[in-house]
Structures are given as C-alpha cells and as structure tokens.
Amino acid sequence: MQTRQPPRSAHDLRLPIFPTPRRSGAGFKPEHLADILADTRKVGFFEVHAENYMGDGGPPHAMLDRLRNDYPIFLHGVAMSIGGEAPLDKEHLRRFRRLVDRYEPHVVSEHLAWSTHDTAYYNDLLPVPYTKAVLGRVVDHIDEAQNALGRPLLLENPSTYVAFTGSEMSETDFIREIARRSGCGLLLDVNNVLVSATNHSFSPQQYLADFPLHLVREIHLAGHATEEDDDGNPLLIDSHDRPVTADVWALYERVIxxxxxxxxxxxxxxxxxxxxVLKAEADAADAILSRHAGDAYPELRRAG
Known part of the structure; x- marks a missing residue:
C-alpha cells in the first residue's frame, strides 16, 4: 500500500527551489517590475536590501512575492553595524530573520562596517581599524547574527576613504581571520577594491592576490564617481550611479x-x-562568466 505523503504547506508551494545561479543578477528596483516580467531573457537572480522590506506588508512585499516565484532572491543587509562597538540590535535581527524565513534567500550578506553609536544611526557604512580587539568584536557579532538568522553570512569588503594609523594588520589579513574564526563566507565587491586602492595608493591587483578568493560566494560590481582630494589626487566615490568602469571589468575578469x-x-x-540599461550591464557580466565557464555551466551558454 502506498504511503500517503503529508500535504505541502502554502508557504512551500509559493517558494520554488532554485539551483545556485552561477550567473549575473541585478538589484531589484520596483519601477522595473513590469519590464522584468515581460523580459524573455532572464537574469540569474535579484538582490534586495533587507531594510527596505522590514515592514509587515504592502506593495513592496507584493512585488517581492511575485518576483520570488521566478527568481532566486538574495538579501543584502546595510544596517546591522557588524563593526560597531554597541551590541547588535536584537529587534533588527528579529525582523531580518522574518525576511529570511519568508523569502528563503539563496544568500544573506552584510558589510564590514559600522553605522551606529549609542542611539544615533548614521546613513553611511563607516570603516573600522584593523586591530585584534576589533577583530574579536566583529567575529562575536557575526556569530550572533548567524545564530539569530539561522544562516551563514557573507561579509563584504569595504570601500574606504580614510585609513587608521592604529591598524595592526592588512585588510585582507583581517578579513581572512574573520572568516576563519566565524565560519562566514565572503562577498567580494570588486568596485570597492578599486575605490580603496585608488584612494590609499595601493595595487588592486596585489589586494586580489592577497584576498582569500576561495571563500568568495558572491561578487558585486558597481560604478563609481571620480573626484579630487585637497591635494588634487584622484578620489573615487562608491556612488552606485553609473555603469561599471573598464578598470573594474578588467579586475573582475581576473577574478573569474x-x-x-x-x-x-x-x-x-x-x-x-x-x-x-541595467540588464545590459548584467549581460556584460554574463559574457565574462561564460568565457570562463567551460562545459560545467550550460546555463551560461544559454544566457549568452
């Protein structure tokens, strides 16, 4: 006699399981939804800032629910303040966990930065000194976040405009040790590498040679603005308001x-x-991914 299986819940039925998308994706913007749904050539995934969806309902969730039926969703946090001195906000973690449970994202990520002090919240991602004391605090915060979310985190390398004279190790050594001690994965933002390298006069190629690439589970690409500091030297701003530059594409291809x-x-x-326009940028990333895919990823050949 055939054993009757229990019915699947409505929650299970509305959340398809997707394989790891070894392709390009895009940050979801609500104004793009109609064009996305009409596009016959899909991107690999969409990513959203978790803080934009921490309300209980309304149009933002209706749109994300619709998108989740057709695409893997990645959640990217921008306000956890992993590097801050204060304890993590437990209410923020609770609301983040609700999103993880609701959308079952393929990836959950956060920044190596801080944005809170006492009761103040700064609308920026501020750098940390690379010291043993800060390292221990960051590892503790990542442990707490991973336990609260029930998921591993990917930690993103920062874009920086100042450096701390009190730092005791390099950024790449700092990130490597965080990952070793916390078990988190890494999100490599290639534009951040170029921004920081230009602003602090070091080699982006050497940074990538020192970076623990084997722990990278996602890559970010973005555009930056070019300005000048008080001495007339180039100052790059991680502005996310224009196409990816040729220098960033070249670094990205090196990584891939x-x-x-x-x-x-x-x-x-x-x-x-x-x-x-955004889709054309994603197509350019797919072209690079396809060139280095071999025969292992037929979905990239189809995308190309």
Whole structure:
C-alpha cells in the first residue's frame, strides 16, 4: 500500500527551489517590475536590501512575492553595524530573520562596517581599524547574527576613504581571520577594491592576490564617481550611479579567470536607469562568466 505523503504547506508551494545561479543578477528596483516580467531573457537572480522590506506588508512585499516565484532572491543587509562597538540590535535581527524565513534567500550578506553609536544611526557604512580587539568584536557579532538568522553570512569588503594609523594588520589579513574564526563566507565587491586602492595608493591587483578568493560566494560590481582630494589626487566615490568602469571589468575578469563562475550582482542604487540599461550591464557580466565557464555551466551558454 502506498504511503500517503503529508500535504505541502502554502508557504512551500509559493517558494520554488532554485539551483545556485552561477550567473549575473541585478538589484531589484520596483519601477522595473513590469519590464522584468515581460523580459524573455532572464537574469540569474535579484538582490534586495533587507531594510527596505522590514515592514509587515504592502506593495513592496507584493512585488517581492511575485518576483520570488521566478527568481532566486538574495538579501543584502546595510544596517546591522557588524563593526560597531554597541551590541547588535536584537529587534533588527528579529525582523531580518522574518525576511529570511519568508523569502528563503539563496544568500544573506552584510558589510564590514559600522553605522551606529549609542542611539544615533548614521546613513553611511563607516570603516573600522584593523586591530585584534576589533577583530574579536566583529567575529562575536557575526556569530550572533548567524545564530539569530539561522544562516551563514557573507561579509563584504569595504570601500574606504580614510585609513587608521592604529591598524595592526592588512585588510585582507583581517578579513581572512574573520572568516576563519566565524565560519562566514565572503562577498567580494570588486568596485570597492578599486575605490580603496585608488584612494590609499595601493595595487588592486596585489589586494586580489592577497584576498582569500576561495571563500568568495558572491561578487558585486558597481560604478563609481571620480573626484579630487585637497591635494588634487584622484578620489573615487562608491556612488552606485553609473555603469561599471573598464578598470573594474578588467579586475573582475581576473577574478573569474581564477575562480570560475560566481553569482555576480550589478549594483545601481542612485540615478537608476531603465531596466534595459541595467540588464545590459548584467549581460556584460554574463559574457565574462561564460568565457570562463567551460562545459560545467550550460546555463551560461544559454544566457549568452
């Protein structure tokens, strides 16, 4: 006699299981939804800022529910203040966990930065000194966040405009030790590498050679603005308001040549263009991924 299986819940039925998207994705913008749904050539995934969906309902969730039926969703946090001195906000973690449970994201990520002090919240991602004391605090915070969310985190390398004279180790050594002690994965933002390298006069190629690439589970690409500091030297701003530059594409191809295909997000958060423009950036990333895919990833050949 055949054993009757218990019925699947409505929650299970509305959340398809997708394989790891070894392709490009895009940051979801609500104004793009109609064009996304009409597009016959899909991107690999969409990523959203978790803080934009921490309300209980309304149009934002209706749109994300619709998108989740057709695409993997990645959640990217921007306000956890992993590097801050204060304890993590437990209410923030609770609301984040509700999103994880609701959308079952493929990836959950946060920044190596801080944005809170006492009761103040700063609308920026501020750098930390690379010291043993800060390292221990960051590891503790990641442990707490991973336990609260029930998921591993990916930690993103920062874009920085100042450096601390009190730092005791390099950024790459700091990040490597965080990952070793916390078990988190890494999100490599290639634009951040170029921004920081230019602002602090070090080699982005050497940074990537020192970076623990084997722990990278996602890559971000974005555009930056070029300004000048008080001495007339180039100052790059991680503005997310224009196409990816040729220098960033070249660094990205170097990484993919070593790693093979890794889910790659195009970030464009300000002066957001039409979907066709953002999709063209994603297509350019897919072309690079496809060149280094070999025969292991037929979905990239189809995308190309």
């Amino acid at each position: 040549a070593e790693l093979g295909p890794v889910p790659t997000l195009i970030e464009w958060d300000n002066d957001v263009p039409a979907w066709s």
